[in-house]
Structures are given as C-alpha cells and as structure tokens.
Amino acid sequence: MILLALWQLGSALRLIPQDVLPAPSLILEAGIELIGNGQLADALHVSGVRVIQGLVLGGLIGVALGTAVGLSRWLESTVDPPMQMVRALPHLGLIPLFIVWFGIGELPKILLVALGVSFPLYLNTFSAIRQVDPKLFETAQVLGFSFWQRFTRIIVPSAAPQVLVGLRQSLAIAWLTLIVAEQINADKGIGFLINNARDFLRIDIIIFGLIVYALLGIGTDAIVRALERRALRYRA
Amino acid sequence: MTLTAHAGSRTQTAAALSHVDKWYGSNQVLTDVSFRIGRGEIVALIGRSGSGKSTVLRVLAGLSTDHTGERRVDVAPALAFQEPRLFPWRDVRTNVAYGLTRTRVSKAEAQKRAEQALADVGLTDFATAWPLTLSGGQAQRVSLARALAAEPQLLLLDEPFGALDALTRLTMRRLLLDLWREHGFGVLLVTHDVDEAVALADRVLVLEAGRVVHTLDIDTPRRSPGDPSADTERYRTDLLDALGVDI
Numbered sequence: 117m118i119l120l121a122l123w124q125l126g127s128a129l130r131l132i133p134q135d136v137l138p139a140p141s142l143i144l145e146a147g148i149e150l151i152g153n154g155q156l157a158d159a160l161h162v163s164g165v166r167v168i169q170g171l172v173l174g175g176l177i178g179v180a181l182g183t184a185v186g187l188s189r190w191l192e193s194t195v196d197p198p199m200q201m202v203r204a205l206p207h208l209g210l211i212p213l214f215i216v217w218f219g220i221g222e223l224p225k226i227l228l229v230a231l232g233v234s235f236p237l238y239l240n241t242f243s244a245i246r247q248v249d250p251k252l253f254e255t256a257q258v259l260g261f262s263f264w265q266r267f268t269r270i271i272v273p274s275a276a277p278q279v280l281v282g283l284r285q286s287l288a289i290a291w292l293t294l295i296v297a298e299q300i301n302a303d304k305g306i307g308f309l310i311n312n313a314r315d316f317l318r319i320d321i322i323i324f325g326l327i328v329y330a331l332l333g334i335g336t337d338a339i340v341r342a343l344e345r346r347a348l349r350y351r352a
Numbered sequence: 353m354t355l356t357a358h359a360g361s362r363t364q365t366a367a368a369l370s371h372v373d374k375w376y377g378s379n380q381v382l383t384d385v386s387f388r389i390g391r392g393e394i395v396a397l398i399g400r401s402g403s404g405k406s407t408v409l410r411v412l413a414g415l416s417t418d419h420t421g422e423r424r425v426d427v428a429p430a431l432a433f434q435e436p437r438l439f440p441w442r443d444v445r446t447n448v449a450y451g452l453t454r455t456r457v458s459k460a461e462a463q464k465r466a467e468q469a470l471a472d473v474g475l476t477d478f479a480t481a482w483p484l485t486l487s488g489g490q491a492q493r494v495s496l497a498r499a500l501a502a503e504p505q506l507l508l509l510d511e512p513f514g515a516l517d518a519l520t521r522l523t524m525r526r527l528l529l530d531l532w533r534e535h536g537f538g539v540l541l542v543t544h545d546v547d548e549a550v551a552l553a554d555r556v557l558v559l560e561a562g563r564v565v566h567t568l569d570i571d572t573p574r575r576s577p578g579d580p581s582a583d584t585e586r587y588r589t590d591l592l593d594a595l596g597v598d599i
Contacts, residue, residue, distance in 0.1 A: 255437045258413065258430075259498075260454035269450070273441035350441045350482040 138320045143327070146320035155309060156328070162305040163298065163332075166222065167290050170229025175286065178234035179279065182241025187271075199238060207232045208296050220301040225294065232293040233286040240282025244275035276347040280340055287336045295329055362390035362554075365426055366506045366538040367412055372421035374407060374562075381407050382419065382562040391427065391505065394532065394539040396549035398591065399559035405542045408559065409510050412540060427538070430504035434511040436491035438483035444494050445470065445479040451501035462501075469497040472531060489520035493527065500531065506538045513548070525551060546595070550587045558594040566594035 120140055126132040127139030134142070150156040181199065185191045207228060214224035248271055256266050298307020306325050313321035368388035374381050381404050389395045399405045410416040411423060413431045430451070438447045448466035449459075457465070470476055473493040483491060492512060499507060512528075513521040525548060532539065543549055549556045550570060558566035568590055571583075 251433075251435070251437055252439065254415065255433070257415065259450055261450075265453065269439065269442070273439075351484060 135317075135319065138323070142320045143323050146318065147324045147327075150309070150321065150324065159304065159306045159309045160328070163294060163307070166225050166297075166305065167229060167294055170226045170293070171233050171286065171290050173226065174230030174233030174290075175237055175283070177230065178237030178282070178286070179241050181234075182238040182279075183245060183271075185238075186242045186245025186275075196242075199235075203235050203239075208293065211297065211300060215301065225297040225302070228297050229290050229293045232289040236285035236289065237279065237282040240278050240285070241275065244278035244282075245271060247278070248274045273347075277344060280344045280347060283343075284337055284340045287340060288333060291329060291333045291336075362393050364391045365389070365424065366391045366393070367425040367427070367429065367540070368422075369408070369411065369424075370422045372408075372411060372419050372423065374411065374416065374419040380562060382411070385421070385559075385562070385564055387557055387564060387567075389506065389538050389540055392536045392538055393555070394541060394553045396541045396543055396553035396556045397559055398543055398546060398549050398556060398595070400544065400595065403559045404562040405544075405559050406510055407562075409508050409540060409542050413508050425506070427505035428502065429506040429508055430499040430502060431508040432492075432495050432499040432510070432512050434514045436483070436488075436495035438491060438494055438498075440483050443480050443482060444475065444486070447483060447494060448497045448501050451498035455502050465501055466497070469501040470494070472500060472534075473497045473527060487520075488516055489524065492516060492524065496527075496531075500535070500537075503535065504537055506540070509539060509541045511542055511544065514543070514545075521545075521548070528552065546588055546591045549591065550584055556587075556591060558591060560595075566591075568594075 123132070123137075124140050127134060127137075127142075132139075138146075147156070150159075181195060185195050185199075210231070211224075211228065214228055218224035218227060252270050252274070253266065256270060261269065294305075295307055298305045299311060302308040302311070306328055310322050310325040313319075313325065366389045368386075370386045372382055372385040385404075385408060387395070397405050397408060407416065409431075411419050412425065413429065414423075414425070415431075438444075439450065442450075445463060445466045448469050449462040451469070452462045452465060455462075467476070467479055470479055473496055475490060475493055475497065478486065478490065478494075483494065486494065492515075496512070509528075513524045516524060528539075529552065539552075541549070541552060553570055556568045556570065557564050558568070568587060570587060
C-alpha cells in the first residue's frame with residue numbers, strides 16, 4: 117500500500133518518468149478502458165480457454181501416465197525413462213518446432229501448455245502412488261478389497277494431496293507457457309493485448325496486462341489450495 | 353456354557369495347521385508347526401520377538417502362501433493388526449463398514465451393521481469422527497469393530513494391545529472377553545505378554561525359533577485382571593520358564 121502511494125506520489129512529482137512507468141492511477145484508467153470496451157473480457161475468454169484446454173489435455177495425460185507407471189513396475193521401466201528424457205527438454209524451446217508442425221493457430225499454444233503441464237502432474241502422481249502405505253494394501257487384502265476398491269478407497273485419497281501439489285506447479289507452468297506462447301504469435305488473448313499495446317507504446321496497458329496475468333495465477337492457485345484443504349480435511 | 357449355542361462345540365475345529373514349514377530365503381522361520389483352534393476357543397501364541405508368532409498368524413490368515421504343510425480354516429476368519437490400520441480419509445463408521453466388504457451387503461446395510469459393531473465396542477458417539485482424532489485405545493477398538501462387523505467365527509489378533517498403555521490394555525482385555533462371551537468366536541491371540549495369555553486363553557502355545565516348544569492348558573475359569581490366584585501364578589511361572597526367563 118505504502119509502495120503504491122510512493123509510486124503515485126513519485127509520478128505526480130515527475131520523479132518517475134511517465135513514459136517508462138506510468139502512475140498507478142493511469143494503469144487503473146487503462147484497465148477501466150479495457151473493461152469498458154470489452155477487450156479485456158474477450159482476451160480473458162480466449163486465454164482462459166487455451167489454459168483450460170491445455171490443462172485438461174496435459175493433466176489427463178500426466179495423471180494417467182503417472183498412475184499407470186506408479187502401479188506397474190513394468191511400465192516404470194518402459195515409460196519412465198523416455199518421459200524423463202522429454203522432460204529434460206525446455207518445453208518453451210519447442211515453440212519454433214511447434215510453429216512448423218502445427219502452424220500459428222490455437223493448436224500449438226494448447227499443445228505447448230499441455231506439454232508443460234503434464235510433467236509436474238506425471239511426477240507427482242507417480243511418486244504419490246509409490247508412497248501409499250503398503251500396510252494399507254495388506255489391510256485391503258485382509259478385508260477382501262477388489263482392485264477397483266483398492267484404487268478408490270486407498271490410492272486416490274492417499275495420492276490426492278500430492279497430486280494437487282503437482283496441479284499447483286502445473287498451473288504456474290500453464291500461465292507461464294501461455295504468456296510466452298501468446299507473445300510470439302497471437303491475434304487474440306491477453307498476450308496479444310500486451311503485444312499490441314507495445315506497438316502503440318501503451319505502457320499502461322502492458323503493465324495492466326501483466327497484473328491480469330498475476331491475478332489469474334494467484335486466483336487459480338487459491339482454488340487449488342482450497343481443494344487441498346478439502347482433500348486433507350481429515351487431518352486433525 | 354452359552355458360547356456353544358453360538359459357535360458350536362470346541363471339539364469341532366475352527367482352524368488348524370499341521371506340519372507347517374516356512375522359509376524366508378535360506379532362513380527357516382517355521383518348523384513343523386501344528387495346532388488346532390476349536391470353535392469358540394481362545395488360543396494364545398506367545399514367544400519372543402522374531403520367534404515366528406506373527407508368521408503363524410499370517411499363514412492362518414492366508415496372507416502368506418509359500419509354506420508347506422496343511423492349513424485348514426473351516427470358519428469365516430477376521431484379522432486385527434497390532435496397529436489399528438484405519439483409513440484416515442474415511443470416518444470411523446465407514447472404516448468399520450469396510451469390514452463387510454466380503455459380505456457384499458448394500459451400503460446402507462453395511463453402515464447399519466457398522467453402527468452395531470461400534471456400539472459393541474462402546475464407540476457409538478464416534479461414528480462420524482475422523483480416525484486421526486481418536487486416542488490409541490479408541491482407534492484399536494474401531495479396528496476390533498471392523499474385524500467383528502462381519503461376525504467372524506474366528507478372530508486372529510496380532511498383538512492387538514501391544515501398542516497401548518498398561519491401563520488401556522486392561523480395559524481392552526476386558527472388552528475382548530465381553531465380546532467373546534457375547535459372540536462366541538474362536539480367537540488366536542498372538543502376544544508377548546504372559547499375563548495377558550494366562551488371563552485370556554484356554555490354551556497357550558509357546559513358540560521359539562519357529563517351533564512350538566510348549567503347550568499349556570489353562571483350566572481355571574477366566575478371572576478378571578488383577579485377581580491372581582495360586583493357579584495363575586503357577587501358569588505364569590510355567591510359561592516364563594518355557595520362555596527361558598529367570599524370575
């Protein structure tokens with residue numbers, strides 16, 4: 117709050133050059149302008165859909181592979197090594213390749229988000245399943261649980277907290293990936309809004325766009341933290 | 353005795369092992385173990401750590417299959433471990449209802465019977481509690497309720513009170529005897545506590561290095577804890593002697 121006041125004051129006294137860093141009030145005005153003319157809503161919608169599609173696709177792949185590899189030693193020895201190799205590639209470095217392969221439409225952006233998202237979920241799901249207390253499996257054997265009952269009564273609730281940690285990491289990566297992907301080739305979305313503003317030297321809009329990204333990141337993280345609390349509500 | 357009405361005569365076998373050998377790699381952990389548990393009978397298995405007590409129980413429970421010799425279990429068994437091993441993410445009632453998994457009753461029926469089993473162990477008020485909020489003794493009672501929910505005719509108990517404090521142990525012994533009088537199930541009680549074995553069992557087997565080295569029939573009626581008789585002393589001395597403990 118104090119920082120914000122100092123920033124505003126510095127701007128008013130012309131200590132901060134306004135063509136480098138506009139005053140908070142100007143950024144707010146830019147924001148109101150974007151909300152008023154509907155550009156923000158359009159951009160949020162486009163960016164949101166990209167993140168959700170990428171998250172769902174990458175999340176399903178990551179959780180499914182993590183579960184399969186966690187449950188099967190054979191799959192661990194066949195699927196995990198190639199996964200670790202792909203993981204070593206910086207996924208943002210694949211952008212040129214993705215443009216060549218998939219063009220500059222929605223597909224490469226979504227696939228890039230999916231790729232970035234899948235690894236934290238894969239790794240966390242895999243290790244969560246391996247950490248399930250073996251004594252509970254023995255108890256399940258004594259009680260006569262079927263495979264499906266072991267899965268729903270033990271593996272899912274036991275692994276859920278760590279999978280959600282993976283989801284939080286994945287969300288951070290999803291937004292980061294989207295920001296980068298939208299900078300490079302987009303005609304819609306928040307990244308496009310920022311890029312466009314750069315061409316017109318609208319620094320206020322650029323900063324407002326960054327704040328929107330930050331709020332989206334914080335907001336989605338808060339949702340997952342609420343899910344974590346629910347998944348762990350049995351811990352007294 | 354009333355228990356015969358529930359579970360048949362002691363001359364009928366509930367479960368038996370004959371000439372059971374078991375190896376872990378090149379290590380023989382059980383050697384020629386033979387004994388039987390009659391219906392409604394309480395048999396205690398005592399021995400030092402590593403004597404193979406728990407292995408015997410695991411063989412009887414069907415948790416260990418790579419043994420030689422004959423295993424015979426004629427009645428429905430249930431098993432309770434030393435630790436409660438509850439599922440922390442489900443409430444107490446659902447944990448107990450999991451004991452009915454094999455019976456394939458409806459969910460509603462399972463919950464109803466779980467509440468009945470909880471009433472048996474005096475935990476009616478804890479049906480909706482989370483397991484992690486329970487004390488050690490309460491959790492062990494829930495574990496017992498889970499084992500009893502399906503009304504087994506043979507209860508296999510692996511040091512069920514071993515992790516509890518001395519006072520809670522006495523309460524649990526009493527509870528076990530009350531439940532046994534009510535339901536008449538047979539019991540195999542694995543323990544390292546000579547007093548517990550003498551207080552509860554009809555027969556005590558002493559296991560040493562994977563062999564049954566001593567069998568003791570307890571003829572006096574079960575006494576409440578803290579009410580020793582001359583017989584009780586004699587049994588204690590006999591068992592401690594078999595265990596090689598100097599007193």
